[in-house]
């Protein structure tokens with residue numbers, strides 16, 4: 201009886217592992233990897249995160265993430281979260297789009313995008329990911345003073361106001377932004 205039960209459990213576990221692996225491989229197979237030049241830009245952005253003390257995020261991005269540069273079938277059927285990048289939790293996949301390379305003006309801006317995506321890989325939702333980046337933008341070196349006029353800064357601020365409105369609930373602060381003094 202016990203042997204039968206163990207056999208059943210083993211079969212069930214093996215089937216589950218194989219299904220997850222097949223699903224993951226199908227995501228990889230239906231998308232393209234970044235070019236060498238794109239990969240270098242991704243690595244420089246991870247380097248910025250490391251330098252600025254986002255050690256856990258940098259470690260996850262460097263060691264456990266597979267980067268893709270085109271949508272796999274799953275991204276193609278779900279709603280796009282933004283034009284820069286998308287993360288698939290718990291598969292530890294990040295897809296970077298043309299805006300990540302072209303619209304973002306430098307490695308610090310690309311680091312801000314990867315910081316957001318890395319939070320999803322820790323299981324966080326949009327509210328938490330937008331909130332985390334906005335509250336840590338000083339530490340990242342991506343501020344109103346350094347990047348306030350770039351298209352990406354303006355876009356991401358707008359998205360943050362939509363996704364994390366509680367950070368803009370301080371009428372006594374400049375632009376009602378609770379993170380500003």
Ligand SMILES: [Zn+2]
Pocket residue numbers: 281316317320325326329
């Ligand atoms: Zn997101």
